Amino acid sequence: MAHPAYYGLWHKLGSALLKGSSYVVLLFLILPILVIVPLSFNAEPFFTFTEGMLRFDPDAYSLRWYEQIFTDPKWLLSIKNSFIIGLFSTLLATVLGTCAAIGLARDEMPGRRFITALLLSPMIVPLIITAAGMFFFYSKFNLAATYTGIVIAHAALGTPFVIITVTATLAGFDMSLVRAALNLGAAPLKVFFDVIMPLIRPGVISGALFAFITSFDEVVVILFMAGPQQRTIPRQMFSGLREQINPTILAVATLLIVLSVILLLTLEWLRRRSQHMRGIEN
Amino acid sequence: MSALNPEELQQARRAERRKRWLAFAFVVPLLVFILLSFVAPIGAMLYRSVHHPTVAELIPQTLTQLEAWDGQGLPAEQTLNTFTVELQALAKERLSGKLAEEFNRAYAGMSSVVKSSARKLRREKTEDLQSAGGQRLLSLHKRWNEPELWFQVKRAGAPYTYDYYLTALDLEISAEGGIQSREQAQIYRQLYGKTLNMALIITLFCALLGYPLAYFLANLPDKKANLLMILVLLPFWTSLLVRTTAWIALLQTNGVINSFLMGIGLTSEPLEMLYTPFATVVAMTHILLPFMVLPLYSVMRGIDPSYLRAAMSLGAKPIPAFVRIYFPMTLPGLSAGALLVFIISVGYYITPALVGGTDGQMISNIIAFHMQSSNNWELAAALGSLLLGLILLLYWVYDRFVGASNIKLG
Numbered sequence: 001m002a003h004p005a006y007y008g009l010w011h012k013l014g015s016a017l018l019k020g021s022s023y024v025v026l027l028f029l030i031l032p033i034l035v036i037v038p039l040s041f042n043a044e045p046f047f048t049f050t051e052g053m054l055r056f057d058p059d060a061y062s063l064r065w066y067e068q069i070f071t072d073p074k075w076l077l078s079i080k081n082s083f084i085i086g087l088f089s090t091l092l093a094t095v096l097g098t099c100a101a102i103g104l105a106r107d108e109m110p111g112r113r114f115i116t117a118l119l120l121s122p123m124i125v126p127l128i129i130t131a132a133g134m135f136f137f138y139s140k141f142n143l144a145a146t147y148t149g150i151v152i153a154h155a156a157l158g159t160p161f162v163i164i165t166v167t168a169t170l171a172g173f174d175m176s177l178v179r180a181a182l183n184l185g186a187a188p189l190k191v192f193f194d195v196i197m198p199l200i201r202p203g204v205i206s207g208a209l210f211a212f213i214t215s216f217d218e219v220v221v222i223l224f225m226a227g228p229q230q231r232t233i234p235r236q237m238f239s240g241l242r243e244q245i246n247p248t249i250l251a252v253a254t255l256l257i258v259l260s261v262i263l264l265l266t267l268e269w270l271r272r273r274s275q276h277m278r279g280i281e282n
Numbered sequence: 283m284s285a286l287n288p289e290e291l292q293q294a295r296r297a298e299r300r301k302r303w304l305a306f307a308f309v310v311p312l313l314v315f316i317l318l319s320f321v322a323p324i325g326a327m328l329y330r331s332v333h334h335p336t337v338a339e340l341i342p343q344t345l346t347q348l349e350a351w352d353g354q355g356l357p358a359e360q361t362l363n364t365f366t367v368e369l370q371a372l373a374k375e376r377l378s379g380k381l382a383e384e385f386n387r388a389y390a391g392m393s394s395v396v397k398s399s400a401r402k403l404r405r406e407k408t409e410d411l412q413s414a415g416g417q418r419l420l421s422l423h424k425r426w427n428e429p430e431l432w433f434q435v436k437r438a439g440a441p442y443t444y445d446y447y448l449t450a451l452d453l454e455i456s457a458e459g460g461i462q463s464r465e466q467a468q469i470y471r472q473l474y475g476k477t478l479n480m481a482l483i484i485t486l487f488c489a490l491l492g493y494p495l496a497y498f499l500a501n502l503p504d505k506k507a508n509l510l511m512i513l514v515l516l517p518f519w520t521s522l523l524v525r526t527t528a529w530i531a532l533l534q535t536n537g538v539i540n541s542f543l544m545g546i547g548l549t550s551e552p553l554e555m556l557y558t559p560f561a562t563v564v565a566m567t568h569i570l571l572p573f574m575v576l577p578l579y580s581v582m583r584g585i586d587p588s589y590l591r592a593a594m595s596l597g598a599k600p601i602p603a604f605v606r607i608y609f610p611m612t613l614p615g616l617s618a619g620a621l622l623v624f625i626i627s628v629g630y631y632i633t634p635a636l637v638g639g640t641d642g643q644m645i646s647n648i649i650a651f652h653m654q655s656s657n658n659w660e661l662a663a664a665l666g667s668l669l670l671g672l673i674l675l676l677y678w679v680y681d682r683f684v685g686a687s688n689i690k691l692g
Contacts, residue, residue, distance in 0.1 A: 011600050022498035025491045026513045029571060032528040033520055035538055039531060047531045048538055096312040103308025108301045117677070119312060120686045122320050124677045126629020128646040129324060129666045132653055136330065137323030156319040159312060167687050210691060217521045220631055224653070237523040241530060241636050250531065253524040260519040264512065267519075 033257060040065055040250035047245060065251035075252070077229075078236040085147065085232060086215040089154035093211040096155070097162025098204050102196065104163065105170040116163070123160035127220035130157070135224040145227035153221050158211030165210065169203030169274060202274035206267050213263060324670070331663035335441040337384050340377060341368045345439040348432070357432055362416030366403065369419075370411055373400035387658075388438035388445065395425045446664035470648070470665065477645040480563060481627040487567040488623045489616065492574035496615075499575075500582035511579070518572035526636050529565040530556060533637070557639025565633050570626060574619035576690035581615030618684040625676050629669060645669055 043062040044050050052060025069075045103109055104116055122130065134153050135144055143149030173196075181191045197204075219234035226235065233252060240249045286294070338345055347361040356362070372378040378400035386393035399422040403411070411418060420426050437445075437455070448454060452471045454464045495514075499507050517525065532538045533555040540552040555561055585608065593603040631646035638647070645665065652662035680686065 014600065018494055018498050022495045025495045025571075026510065028491070028568065029517050030513045032532055032568060033517055033525065036524065036528050036531065039538075046536070047534060048536050048541055096315055100309045100312035103305045106301070106305035106308075108298070109305040109309065110302055113681075115309060115313065117681050117686045118321075119309075119316055120689075121677065122316070123689070124625060124673060124680075125324065126631070126646055126669060126673060128629065128631045128649050129327070129670050130320065132649065132659075132662060132666060133323035133325075133327035134319075135653075136659070137326050152319050156316060159316065161691065164687055164689055164691060206691075213519065217523070219523060234521065234523045237527065238632070238636070241523075241527060245530070249527055253521070253527050256521045256524050260516065260521065264515055264519050268512075 036250050036253050037257065040247060040254040042247050042250075045246050047247065047250070065247045068248045069251055069255075072248075074231070075233075075236060075248070078231045078233050081230055082216055082232040082234075085150055085154060085230070086212050088147075088151045089158055089215045090208050090212040092151065092155035093158035094162050094204060094208040097159040097207060097211070098166050098200070100159070101163045101166035101170060101203075105167060105173070119163055120160040122157050127157075127218075131221045131224040134221060138225060144225050145230065147230060150222065150226055150230055153225065154215035154218060155211075157218060157221070158214045161210035161214060162204070162207035165207035166200055166203040169200045173199060202270045206270050209263055209267060213260075327663050328667045328670075331446050331660055331667050332442055332444060334443055334446075334660050337381070337439045338441045340372060340381050340384070341365065341439065344368055345436070348436045348439065351432070351436070353429070353433060355429055356416075356420075356427065359416035362419045362426075363412070363414070366411055366414070366416070366419045367408065369396070369400055370403040370406065370408060373404045385435065385438055389431065389434035391425075392431065392434070395423045395431075399423050399426070446660045447668070449661055450664040450668055473643075473645055473648060474668070477628060480559065480644060481624050483563055484566050484570060484627045485620050485624045487563070488571050488574040489620055491567070492571055492578055492619065493612075493616065496575050496578035496582055500579055500585075501587065514572050514575050514579075517568070518576075522569065522632060525569050526565060526633050529561065529568065529637055533561050533564070556637060557642065559638065559642040562634045562638040562642035562644070565637050566627055566630060569633060570623045573622050573626065573690075577618040577622070577684075578612065578615040580690055581612055581618075585611050614684070618680070618688070618690075621676060621680045621684065622689065625673055625680065628676075629673055 038053070039047065039049065041061040041063065042050065042053060043060050043064070050060050069079075100119060104112060104119075109115070130153075134149075138144045138149045138153070143152070177195055177199075178191055181195045182188070186194070216232075217234060219232070219238050222230070222232055222235045223238065226232070233256070237249050237252060240246070344361060344365040347364055348357060351357040351361065369378060369381070372381055378396060382393040382396035382400070385396055399419070402422055425431055437443075445455075448461065449464075450470050452464045452468045453461050456462045499510055499514075502510065530537075534540075535552045535554065535556065537556070539555070540549075543549045544552065589611070590603055590608050593607045594600060598607070628644075629646055630644060631650060634642050634644045635647050635650070638644070646669070649662045649665050649669070652658045652665065677686070
């Protein structure tokens, strides 16, 4: 920051302090995550840096924990489950959420405020309460410990994010475009796919990414509802952390960090695209 | 002057109504979905916290006859006899243990009374029992002679009960029928207090760390701010389990921090950090900090720096200028972030379960315990609905002042 001429010594000192403490907080945010990456290459079954690792001895590093993930049927099943459940629940959440967001964006929508708050509540209600309730209720319909039940549960948890992101893109949406298209004789479905969809697509995609990560990262509902057949990656990590801590978890964690970097970059790209489409210069 | 004739007016109204239905039609699929998949399960759980027909299903006839009992002295001979017969039937079907457990929950010490009586009854002939009258039961265990015990049997048999709420609030019904504080350990009130306390500390830490950071980032040039924002957003996007794992690796006895501290000679033996409330607070502050930074950043970006400059060029000292001009403008962001962090941390389960140890557990962990280990689902439901009530109250405040759909996701 450049300092205006009337800034005194104390002020300069203050802004140096601000800068310093901000970087410390940024380190606090990022370091714990970065520490995991080298630890996952540990040749020893420890959660900490060995002396060899600190000397950068190549023998102290190994890929054995990564190998273990891809040879252990339990981990392989959980990876498969996480993607299957994630994809289907994202699909369901995105379709229902986008549709609802379009309705909620209309001024004529009756009871808008209450319905919005209700539809967003899965994000706010503590997961333990949701999970406990769902476990009893879904059991009655034989949906507990099934893929269908878990997909439905995760879709319910993901929809609020779709609503929020799509509503945000709809805020700059000019409804007269829809009226114009309809007046020119386009069928409603055609209007949706050719006029509305291209404009709100960044919001829909980022909502879908949020819904996916919500399902992919969710463990409480899984803990209560899933049987051994539906174990997911976080569930496997949870029992690993409780029972026998070994660096396989760190290797999985590193792979998940890579995944979140990819997601973050995709989102950033979408955000720029959305701003560009709305003519906001960055 | 309105130039619409009644017919046109009606037409306009009809069009308006159609528009409303159209908007609603878009929302209906999700509304139905959420009501069935999310609201109904929670509603059913809340119902479970007051509806508990187990005892009524085990000894239906006894309870019907007990309705006539005025609570003075012992119930009628006939009622005692009915109970003896029903208890024997349960003993033969191996259900008397369940009854003992249910009674014991209502009145401590009743478990052994029921169990020993059931054991003696199992061998007797049903016909003999039917003719033996009520005295047979009284001879099985002397405590059946206590009217207080029958009062509790009657209460335990009611299908609708607020008992679990009393337990969840550390209250009990006294012998005189009034509500009083439970004499034994005050578990749950203390736990609620601890949970709120920890959530408050976490919120405070998030504010203390998040405010200066957001201020710093908001006053950087766009390019640099976007770059550094990645450091805030990456943890936000990283799996919760990954971040919790990281803190386990850092905090454990032989972990990174202890190795480092001992390596530079600051401590001679490892500090116990993992499995303490400290670990819960640190890990959760780390996990929830982005929820504080994002709304603050977005509000601060919208504040024109010339306000502050104007105040100072008019002679205000930097600190009063900041406190009186800048800070009030950031209050919407600060309250949005603080409320969100508080709401999320009050109901948190995973991180305290993994890093908190015994002392770092919060209310959610006890709910999970009653669900999974002690199988007292009704108490879990009662504790859960108290928590839910608190959360919904905070959510209502959030919706009023921030707007539910204004949650910042990056």
